[in-house]
Amino acid sequence: MIIAYHAIFTTYGTWLPNDPRGSYSKEIYNDDLCKLGEIKYGRQTPPPKHQILKYYLQAVPTLNREAYFINDNTRPVIAGAFAKVVNRFNIEVAACTIMNDHVHILILRSGYNIEYVVNQLKGAATKALNLNDSPWTRGFWKVFIDSEEFLKIAIKYVNNNPVKSGLSPQIWSFVKPLSI
Numbered sequence: 001m002i003i004a005y006h007a008i009f010t011t012y013g014t015w016l017p018n019d020p021r022g023s024y025s026k027e028i029y030n031d032d033l034c035k036l037g038e039i040k041y042g043r044q045t046p047p048p049k050h051q052i053l054k055y056y057l058q059a060v061p062t063l064n065r066e067a068y069f070i071n072d073n074t075r076p077v078i079a080g081a082f083a084k085v086v087n088r089f090n091i092e093v094a095a096c097t098i099m100n101d102h103v104h105i106l107i108l109r110s111g112y113n114i115e116y117v118v119n120q121l122k123g124a125a126t127k128a129l130n131l132n133d134s135p136w137t138r139g140f141w142k143v144f145i146d147s148e149e150f151l152k153i154a155i156k157y158v159n160n161n162p163v164k165s166g167l168s169p170q171i172w173s174f175v176k177p178l179s180i
Contacts (some may be wrong), residue, residue: 001097003096005107005114009122009140012133013067014101016059020044020051024141032062068135070100075170076176078103081128083174086118093175094151095158099165104158106151114142151178 001022017025017036022044028034036058060067070078073097081106086093092108107117129135145151155178162170 002109002146003148004109004145004151004154006028006143006145006158007105007107007114007118007140008102009068009118010102010137011068011135013060013063014069015137020055030062030064033059036062048085055073057094065133067172070135074129077128078125079172079174080180081124083120083172084155085117085124086174089117089120091117093172095155096172096175097158097161097170098172099161099167104161106145106154118142 009171015021015023017023018033020037021041022040022042024041025039026041026075035062036055044164049162078098079096082093082096084165085091089110089112091110093114094106096105097103103121105118105121107114110117118140122134126134126136143154145154162168
């Protein structure tokens with residue numbers, strides 16, 4: 001039985017379908033972007049660091065608008081919007097990390113489907129940021145968590161993500177640490 005969801009969603013223009021780091025995209029909708037290479041399905045390990053800058057210099061002109069990056073000023077605004085959604089729906093969040101180009105959030109199973117909750121999170125954050133265009137890509141990735149052991153591993157992974165990337169650890173008011 002599913003006890004939680006690990007949802008991952010990215011900001012617009014920062015992790016494209018044919019990114020050299022790999023992606024879980026199945027299709028490229030932009031013809032110009034399609035010319036830059038095929039989809040490398042799944043995460044590429046190790047990531048081809050020497051290819052990433054070259055790829056992005058070619059990819060940026062193909063985007064419909066500017067890529068959106070989260071920073072230290074926008075991160076708390078997004079967290080505040082997430083907190084309102086979490087409180088409004090009375091859902092439990094076991095961990096959340098708001099990175100520069102994506103979000104990891106662990107949401108315990110509730111009466112709402114995960115697609116609905118993630119769309120509410122994205123919409124609230126877009127509104128709080130006072131943006132006309134959504135800073136988020138369409139869709140998201142979800143991992144079904146079906147055991148407390150897997151949940152513990154996921155919490156550790158999400159909480160360690162900022163530090164591994166050179167950001168400060170993140171503690172948000174809407175995250176309720178679990179006693180498992």
